[in-house]
Amino acid sequence: MHAAPLPRRFAPSNPLTGRIRVPGDKSISHRSLMFGALAIGETRVTGLLEGEDVLATAAALRAMGAQVERGEDGTWSIRGVGVGGLLQPRTAIEMGNSGTSTRLLMGLIASHGITATFTGDASLSKRPMNRVIEPLSRMGAQFHGAPGGTLPLTMEGMTPAIPIEYRLPVASAQVKSAVLLAGLNAPGITSVIEPVPTRDHTERMLKGFGAAIEVEETGGERTIRLTGEADLSPQTIEVPGDPSSAAFFIVAATLVEGSDLTIENVGLNPTRAGLIAVLREMGADIEELDRRDVGGEPVADLRVRHAALTGIEVAPALAPSMIDEFPVLFVAAALARGTTRTTGLEELRVKESDRLSAMATALAAIGARVEETPDGLVIEGTGGEPLPGGGPVATHLDHRIAMSMAVAGLASRQGVEVDDTRPIATSFPSFEALLAEASA
CATH class of the missing domain: 3.65.10.10 (Enolpyruvate transferase domain)
Structure with missing residues (x-):
């Protein structure tokens, strides 16, 4: 990593379209x-x-x-x-x-x-x-x-x-x-x-x-x-595409009006696919194309179109199958209609950062209505209205906080400034380039 932070403002986005491929799992x-x-x-x-x-x-x-x-x-x-x-x-x-x-x-x-x-x-x-x-x-x-x-x-x-x-x-x-x-x-x-x-x-x-x-x-x-x-x-x-990396584009295409994006070669191991199940329950339009097996792992191309989401109560039993995807799910919940409630997420407090606290603070800073509980977040969504935006939000050297708040910026009125994009390189070095390609 460079010595100095690399802040960046993620602006409201054009629709995400075309075909992209995320890095390996x-x-x-x-x-x-x-x-x-x-x-x-x-x-x-x-x-x-x-x-x-x-x-x-x-x-x-x-x-x-x-x-x-x-x-x-x-x-x-x-x-x-x-x-x-x-x-x-x-x-x-x-x-x-x-x-x-x-x-x-x-x-x-x-x-x-x-x-x-x-x-x-x-x-x-x-x-x-x-x-x-x-x-x-x-x-x-x-x-x-x-x-x-x-x-x-x-x-x-x-x-x-x-x-x-x-x-x-x-x-x-x-x-x-x-x-x-x-x-x-x-x-x-x-x-x-x-x-x-x-x-x-x-x-x-x-x-x-x-x-x-x-x-x-x-x-x-x-x-x-x-x-x-x-x-x-x-x-x-x-190596199939990483579902945790695909998650940011799945949520982005769901939130940004007019989007119709295909993400190729995504691993759909059932112990990793909790986010897709939860987003579908909220109303997301995610279609699996050409489902196949690669090296003992189920894989498919995912076609994601913009859809209106409704808040739900996320079952704690799903947490292990989507533990890394909760930060970006919180962003989706912030734009849903009604309340999304998550529990059983104590594990998020010992990740690269305390992701419950970090996401609660970051979302509140850009205008979301969020309440932090000991083991989860309660988020009152905007009903599809863009979040006001703002920042800079603190990423705490956590790549998933940085990318989740980048996605929030795409679905905001004035964009979201992320205090440091350097940590993204730990898991997804091509994230910003792929985002530019999909929204061009």
Whole structure:
């Protein structure tokens, strides 16, 4: 990131039309690099998201012995070291803003006999790591660092690690994935019990790489069992478009009058598609075209047309399947008719920023009627009238706050000024260019 903030005013928009393609799914991009690094042989990946978070994962894996290279045609090649083959990094592993990279790599290292120090930027250094430290410590890893489990943090892996059965105390795909990744190099069966299903890219992809993994659903709970000391086989992966990135354009096209936009190749994994279900319930016009399977993941082109929205009560059970999309849903709710109420969103307080507080403050600053509760927001919509606009709104170095408020600017009277657009590069470097293309 540049040293100085990059403010920008996002002005009221022309209709969003034509066809666009959003970058590759961030969750799948991280995992394709990590699993490729643990396979023996060459894994090839197309459509990889080349944002700062994913590049931090690639750099960390190089530091631990994997060969990770980008070809001129944009295809990535990963030559892995095999499960158990990671090497001691010579210097601290710099994670930037990426909580996913940090938590998943801690899982990888936990069952290797190596020591690594993790550092990150100011935002990441405030985020809690105790949720992965606790189960990984039970598997034998040791952690040294700041009280409260924040970065910088040094961890010592353990070989052989101890397989455990772990019930997730909070719905978190990152914690589940960290435990399963540690289990890859632990003898015996590592089990994770999910009271609430979370995104399942780790299970799908590990199965594709040849791991012995079973998923059982009983009484509404999911139990994932992984047999350790796995041998992973290299794969060829096409990364589908990131639904969390598509979300900004889905909401923008819904809100801006006259819009008719097709977003190509969007991943529609059911553990990630909550936003589309909620927007449809509010009245959005979202059509799935050419639904297909790519590498075990459901994919479709989404045609989105402007539609009037009505406020709803969002079921808390949907939260894990759209946890990153709530900031932009709050923008949609601010222009709906009637009241939208969300609950069960405590997890949003420990993201890149406290997203409940940040979005409540930002929306109020541009004229929305919003009330913050301990676990959600209550938003009284305008009935389709544009928001007044204004700003500058504070993004708190959070890419999703910045992009959500950019979308709010498109559907405002006088535009919305965002205090810093630099964080957008962590997940969606081409966001502003695609926005200009769609509204040209």
